[in-house]
Structure formats: structure tokens, C-alpha cells
Amino acid sequence: MDIRDVTAPAERITMQLCALYAQYGYRKFKLRKFEEYDFYAEYRSFLQTENILIFHDLSGKLMALKPDVTLSIVKNIRDDSPAPQRVYYNENVYRASGGVRAFKEMPQVGLEYIGAVDLYAMGEVLQMAARSLKLIAADYILDISHVGLASGLLGETGLPEHALSGLSACIRAKNVHGMLELCGSYGVEKALQQKLVRLCSLYGACGEVLPALPELDVNAATHAAIAELTAVCEVLRLAGCAGNVRLDFSMLNDLSYYNGVIFQGFLPGIPSAVLSGGRYDSLLERLHKRGGAIGFAVYIGLLERVEEAPAPYDVDTLLLYDETVPLSALLEAVNTLTEGGRSISVQSAQDGGLRPAQTLRITKEGGVCRAGLA
Amino acid sequence: MQDWLNIALPKGRLGEKAYGLLERLGCGCPQMLENNRKLIFENEATHVRCFWAKPSDVAIYVERGAADIGIVGKDILLEYEPDVYELMDLGIGKCSMMVAGLAGTQLTADKTLKVATKFPNIAARYFGGQSREIEVIKLNGSIEIAPLLKLSDVIVDIVETGATLRENNLEVLATIQPISARFIANKAGYKFHYAQIEALLQGLRAILEEKL
Numbered sequence: 401m402d403i404r405d406v407t408a409p410a411e412r413i414t415m416q417l418c419a420l421y422a423q424y425g426y427r428k429f430k431l432r433k434f435e436e437y438d439f440y441a442e443y444r445s446f447l448q449t450e451n452i453l454i455f456h457d458l459s460g461k462l463m464a465l466k467p468d469v470t471l472s473i474v475k476n477i478r479d480d481s482p483a484p485q486r487v488y489y490n491e492n493v494y495r496a497s498g499g500v501r502a503f504k505e506m507p508q509v510g511l512e513y514i515g516a517v518d519l520y521a522m523g524e525v526l527q528m529a530a531r532s533l534k535l536i537a538a539d540y541i542l543d544i545s546h547v548g549l550a551s552g553l554l555g556e557t558g559l560p561e562h563a564l565s566g567l568s569a570c571i572r573a574k575n576v577h578g579m580l581e582l583c584g585s586y587g588v589e590k591a592l593q594q595k596l597v598r599l600c601s602l603y604g605a606c607g608e609v610l611p612a613l614p615e616l617d618v619n620a621a622t623h624a625a626i627a628e629l630t631a632v633c634e635v636l637r638l639a640g641c642a643g644n645v646r647l648d649f650s651m652l653n654d655l656s657y658y659n660g661v662i663f664q665g666f667l668p669g670i671p672s673a674v675l676s677g678g679r680y681d682s683l684l685e686r687l688h689k690r691g692g693a694i695g696f697a698v699y700i701g702l703l704e705r706v707e708e709a710p711a712p713y714d715v716d717t718l719l720l721y722d723e724t725v726p727l728s729a730l731l732e733a734v735n736t737l738t739e740g741g742r743s744i745s746v747q748s749a750q751d752g753g754l755r756p757a758q759t760l761r762i763t764k765e766g767g768v769c770r771a772g773l774a
Numbered sequence: 775m776q777d778w779l780n781i782a783l784p785k786g787r788l789g790e791k792a793y794g795l796l797e798r799l800g801c802g803c804p805q806m807l808e809n810n811r812k813l814i815f816e817n818e819a820t821h822v823r824c825f826w827a828k829p830s831d832v833a834i835y836v837e838r839g840a841a842d843i844g845i846v847g848k849d850i851l852l853e854y855e856p857d858v859y860e861l862m863d864l865g866i867g868k869c870s871m872m873v874a875g876l877a878g879t880q881l882t883a884d885k886t887l888k889v890a891t892k893f894p895n896i897a898a899r900y901f902g903g904q905s906r907e908i909e910v911i912k913l914n915g916s917i918e919i920a921p922l923l924k925l926s927d928v929i930v931d932i933v934e935t936g937a938t939l940r941e942n943n944l945e946v947l948a949t950i951q952p953i954s955a956r957f958i959a960n961k962a963g964y965k966f967h968y969a970q971i972e973a974l975l976q977g978l979r980a981i982l983e984e985k986l
Binding site for chain 1: 859962
């Protein structure tokens with residue numbers, strides 16, 4: 401029996417993910433469960449939730465159970481080293497649940513790469529994301545986009561903030577008819593409308609979508625985004641991950657939080673993204689830290705529903721004994737039968753609910769035979 | 775082997791119309807329109823699985839991934855704002871989200887407006903956009919009775935022909951938004967059934983263009 405048999409899928413995946421990140425030089429970053437509320441209030445625009453669970457500590461100070469991990473890591477990380485800081489975490493965050501009006505503890509495992517983010521760094525983090533997903537299911541999908549493409553095109557419309565938020569909502573929903581209606585009502589020129597439609601409709605492997613991107617190149621922002629995406633796709637091709645990578649520009653995440661490549665991971669049978677991340681240099685800037693940053697989180701809570709083939713049995717051996725068996729003989733038999741990590745359940749009577757691979761009985765002479773045999 | 779494509783359809787006339795479109799594209803399921811007690815219908819040949827759901831639940835089935843795609847009224851999308859892809863306006867089930875009240879009602883801003891509706895979020899957004907103070911009275915059906923019995927000043931509801939309003943001395947006071955049926959997809963399901971869903975969309979576009 402290996403560790404796979406005694407852990408729930410989510411716990412096992414958590415351990416495997418932590419081991420993967422450690423293998424690539426990421427150090428564990430352990431956080432306390434709460435921060436002062438003022439910290440989150442100041443950087444509220446960088447939080448991915450409106451709701452914060454607050455309480456008073458013993459001195460009356462207002463505290464908050466952490467709704468986000470990245471903010472705390474960036475606040476506490478050193479930025480005076482010439483080398484990048486690679487960290488991973490296994491933490492719980494506290495956010496309002498989507499379905500009911502209540503807070504929920506949400507386990508997350510993730511990593512952050514903080515420092516000078518070059519093409520290798522972006523490729524490494526995206527590879528880590530792809531490998532994280534592959535650990536769970538071989539037929540994963542990693543969607544990639546670039547904030548510069550959508551923000552560059554939306555910027556060309558010259559529309560006010562409230563109108564842009566409507567257009568962003570249409571892009572997120574791949575709602576072409578709604579976008580055309582909105583663009584029409586604001587008098588956006590036809591050629592730009594078509595580019596926005598193309599932006600939210602394009603979906604596919606890098607090789608299929610990249611050739612279509614020059615038609616969306618309208619300014620310096622889109623130009624830089626296309627160049628960076630092309631380079632990142634090439635890194636992923638060289639790393640052997642390209643088969644599961646798709647480009648999807650309807651993924652906007654939060655345009656104020658992210659500033660470069662953004663990505664989301666999907667697994668068959670799970671209805672929403674299980675992994676989300678991207679480049680977030682602007683958060684470092686706000687916290688007066690030097691360098692850039694890129695990272696992602698895996699939403700472990702969603703993995704409870706990962707379907708696995710049910711184990712054929714609960715335990716390797718069920719060993720039955722009675723009061724005539726000397727204790728020394730019983731202990732010796734248990735030691736022998738658990739060699740090599742095999743599992744055992746020692747009982748004086750049959751357990752109808754247990755599914756053992758084999759059932760043995762120990763005799764009063766200390767011998768072991770199949771149960772039922774003399 | 776190809777995975778099953780799960781399709782949620784709204785019970786009622788709109789659902790039957792939408793199912794007709796799917797059937798024309800070879801995505802029908804035997805017994806779907808028969809009078810029986812089956813809940814889920816499968817087409818082994820195309821690997822399509824259809825089921826009827828309460829119209830307001832279709833978006834939930836799709837958002838939660840129990841259905842990969844669904845057909846739902848824009849009213850439901852506006853009210854519940856599910857995190858789904860809204861891939862096509864099917865142009866069927868056309869009606870409008872309206873503010874209505876007793877004939878001659880003036881939407882004056884001198885008092886808190888009592889609004890009876892099945893769509894509290896749409897009503898709150900609409901009147902909030904006009905900086906109007908309202909009191910929402912959530913009802914689940916027969917909304918038109920509310921102003922007649924002075925339960926509310928106005929109603930926010932979908933209006934198709936306006937016949938019920940006219941017969942009860944009610945009239946449209948303002949139009950909030952046109953409504954029609956939308957083709958929606960779960961965001962993860964769309965990626966894993968991309969080819970199947972895109973083929974369906976292409977077929978639907980062709981049918982709709984034929985009609986124009």
C-alpha cells in the first residue's frame with residue numbers, strides 16, 4: 401500500500417504539488433492565519449473578494465482572517481536580493497461562499513516568483529502551472545491570455561469607465577451579440593468592433609491562434625502583448641506542454657491586478673477553473689517593492705471532486721487471532737506482514753465492512769494460515 | 775471515446791422551440807417530446823444527453839457544470855448573473871422586461887416606489903441607475919395582481935404581447951430591455967467540448983440566417 405491509498409485525493413495532490421515546487425527551488429512560505437484589517441483596507445482593489453472576515457484581537461485591534469495569500473507574501477518578502485525570490489505556500493483563505501451567504505475556508509496551494517521576471521521566469525511559472533494540472537489529470541487545459549491585448553483594444557475605443565466595464569463583461573462571457581449592441585450604442589467604429597469580436601471569439605491551440613493575432617495589433621500595448629505571448633508559447637512548446645495549452649482572450653481576470661500574461665487551468669469534470677494566476681508587477685509597485693512578479697494558486701477545495709477509480713480493497717491483510725494466541729507470536733506476525741509498507745488490520749473477529757486483499761488467521765502455535773483453513 | 779454533451783432546456787414553449795432547433799441539427803434525443811415521466815434523455819449515436827429544467831434553474835445547471843450547454847432567457851441571465859459564456863442570441867422567445875402599472879400611473883420621484891417583481895436584482899439595478907429609492911416586493915407569480923390590490927405601485931416583469939396588462943387596466947410605463955433566448959455554456963465544459971459546441975453554434979447560425 402502506498403501513500404495514495406490512505407489520503408483523500410485533495411490531500412495527496414497538495415503533497416505532490418508542494419514536492420513539485422520544492423523540486424524547482426521554491427521555498428515554503430508559511431503565513432499566520434490573519435493580518436491587521438487596515439492592511440487589506442489599503443489594498444482592497446487587489447483583493448479578489450469584496451468580503452473580509454474581521455474580528456477584534458485581545459487589544460481591541462481590528463484583525464482579518466486572510467482573504468488572500470499573495471498580498472501577505474509580497475508585503476513580507478525581501479526585495480534587496482539580486483536573485484529572484486521563489487516561494488510556495490499551502491494556506492487557507494477565508495472568503496464569502498458563492499452559493500450561500502456565509503464565509504468559507506478555502507485551501508490553496510500556489511507559488512510566487514518575485515524579482516526580475518524574464519522570459520525564462522514566465523516560462524518556468526507557466527510550466528509549473530501545466531505540471532501542477534498534469535499531476536491531477538493528463539487531459540488538463542491551460543488557457544493563456546495577455547492583459548495587454550484586451551486593455552490595448554479597449555483603450556482604443558476611448559469610452560468612459562462604465563462603458564468599458566460593460567464591454568469587459570461581454571468579453572468575459574464571449575457575448576458577441578451583446579458587445580456589438582453596446583459598441584453600436586456608443587458609436588465605436590466598425591473596424592474596432594470587429595477586432596473586439598475577434599478578441600472574444602478566438603480560442604484554440606497556440607499554433608492555430610497566434611497567426612490571427614497581427615490583425616488585433618492596433619497600438620504599442622497590443623504589439624508588446626502579441627510579442628510576449630508568441631515568445632511564451634514557444635517556451636511552452638519547447639517544454640513539451642503545448643498540446644494542452646489554449647489561447648483564450650475572453651479571460652480578463654482583474655485588469656487592475658494583472659499586467660501581463662494571465663492564465664487559468666481546467667480539469668475534466670470540474671465546472672470552473674482550478675488554477676488561476678498571472679503577472680502582477682503593479683501590486684509590487686503599490687507595496688513599494690522592486691522587480692516584477694508572477695504566480696498562481698491551485699484551488700484545492702475544488703479537487704475534492706476529482707474522480708478516481710475506487711480502491712479494490714481497504715487493507716492488504718486482515719489478521720484474525722483469538723485468546724489462545726501468544727502475544728509475542730501475534731506481534732511477530734504483525735511485523736512480518738507489514739514489511740515493505742503493507743497495511744494490516746488485526747482483529748479478534750471478522751469485520752463485515754472491511755475489504756481486505758487477504759484474510760489470515762494466526763494459530764495458537766504462532767503459525768499463519770488463510771482464514772477458514774485449520 | 776467522445777464524452778457526453780449535457781444540454782439543459784427550459785420546460786415550456788421556449789424549451790420546445792429550442793429543442794426543435796437542436797433536433798434539426800441531429801442533436802435530438804428520442805422520447806424527449808413524448809408524454810412520459812423520464813427525466814433525462816440520451817442519444818447514444820451523437821452522445822447528447824438532454825433534460826428539461828425549470829427555466830430559472832437552467833443557468834444554475836450550466837454554471838455548476840451539470841449541463842455543458844443550455845438555452846435560457848436573457849431575463850434569467852440578467853437576474854442571476856451566472857458565470858457562464860453567453861454564446862448566441864437565438865432570437866426566439868422574444869419579449870421585453872418592462873415596468874408596468876395601473877393606466878395613468880406617473881413614475882414620480884416624490885416617494886419610495888413599491889415594486890413587485892420576480893426579478894428583484896433587475897428592478898434594483900434599473901431604478902438604482904435612476905437614483906430612485908424603491909422597496910422591492912418579491913413575488914413568484916401573478917405579478918400583475920400586485921398593483922390592482924395596491925400591494926405595489928408598479929411591477930417589473932416580462933411582457934410578450936401585453937394582452938394580460940390591457941385586460942387588467944395596466945399599461946407599460948417603461949421598457950428596461952428586450953429579452954430573448956440565449957445559448958449558454960459552462961466555461962470549463964466549453965473548453966472540453968469545444969469542437970462539438972462550435973459545430974452546434976455554426977449549425978444554429980445557419981438556421982437563423984435561413985430565417986432572415
